[in-house]
Amino acid sequence: MGKRKEERIHVTSNSGRPSRGRFAPTPSGRMHLGNASTALLAWLQLRAAGGAMVLRMEDLDRARCKPAYAELLIEEMRWLGLDWDEGPDIGGACGPYTQSERDERYREAIARLRGDGWLYSCYCSRAELLQMANAPHGLASEGAPVRCGCRELSPEERERRERIKAPSLHFAMPERDIGFRDGIAGERSFRSAGDFAVVRADGVVGYQLAVVVDDLAMGITDVLRGWDLLDSTPRQLALFEALGATAPRYAHGPLWLGDDGSRLSKRHGSVSLSELRAESVKAEEIVGLIAWATGLIPKPEAAKPAELIPVWSPEKVAQEAIRLPGDWMERLR
Structure with a gap:
């Protein structure tokens, strides 16, 4: 391999x-x-x-x-x-x-990411995602570290599931490791952090997206x-990249x-x-x-x-x- x-x-x-x-x-x-x-x-x-x-x-x-x-x-x-x-x-x-008070800005970013093909509907429950992750902490707190399969659903199956459950919107993480230099922790490398929700099934915008949109808008x-x-950093770096923006320098105390x-x-x-x-x-x-x-x-x-x-x-x-x-x-x- x-x-x-x-x-x-x-x-x-x-x-x-x-x-x-x-x-x-x-x-x-x-x-x-x-x-x-x-x-x-x-x-x-x-x-x-x-x-x-x-x-x-x-x-x-x-x-x-x-x-x-x-x-x-x-x-x-x-x-x-x-x-x-x-x-x-x-x-x-x-x-x-x-x-x-910043919801409109988040919705604009969501529309852009969706138009560029970075987002897909996920019909899994939080419990199902945690079971796939087999680790109800860390990165798994916002999504499984592996794809659940919802991205590959047929249009018919997607329509069927949508009648049963409102979907969340997930960001498709790039299939590669992400490395960066942390100002305190030094060189860090993470395996693909797994897809994660940018909009929950109840419509609430996810933490990772909101933070990136705000940091970008506020310079x-x-x-x-x-x-x-x-371990949120690789997800946020991927979002900055998808939005065509430069990421901040990170340090973790x-x-x-x-x-x-x-x-x-x-x-x-x-x-x-x-x-x-x-x-x-x-x-x-x-x-x-x-x-x-x-x-x-x-x-x-x-x-x-x-x-x-x-x-x-x-x-x-x-x-x-x-x-x-x-x-x-x-x-x-």
Whole structure:
């Protein structure tokens, strides 16, 4: 059997453009230390480069996302000492900056992709796709890593299935490996990530498409986000390519875990910024904790974000997940 072809995505054409980055949280809960870490690292990357920062609310899942959480997130980012040049609260030339207000742009991209032959109707249920993937996590969370067969259905069979179930629209991933250089994780290569939904059966636009359309429309050149989104990158690179656009440079910061190795939650103590503020923890103490835990400074000393710009270096940022010790609250003092 021959070797798989690898496609290495180059984004060097971004180098001549002014740097533009973004922090794009989902306002479905209170901001916690992991969110704050990503926001701080993304902010430092852009401010160190003299670039512009965009704040965007990714609220496509209307059932989970609440305006009150979006307002609190803005308040707590400002409390940390972070600012931005464009966003839902201050506007800007690329608005609106809330995804639920950008549906028309997504539909235009969907029409283009469909016209160019990148999309097909899928009649499988989510359970069926997960069963094919045999891995209900990671990339499989938005589609099976193998094609389900719906793309090859006859017109008669497609019509029959459509009478039974409303289809989702899937993007047909190129049959090749995709490689890229991550600003923190280094050289990465992924096998074909599998087809995925760009429109769910209920009509909701998929995360991968919305992110790419927004980053393109907002002129984003640099994306620093959480490590859990690293394996979304090949799908987004493929979408940029299908739309004939240059992809941003990507970097992925470390995940935050409790001392038991699981995702941060209430069982690990006060991990939301709201709780920490209620316990009179200062913003500078949290910023210093994040800078220490991610590898930017040697010990957790209180600092303002602007004071960390001179020490910013992506080479310093940890690639391993951050496991907070049981006495981490004491280290804030």
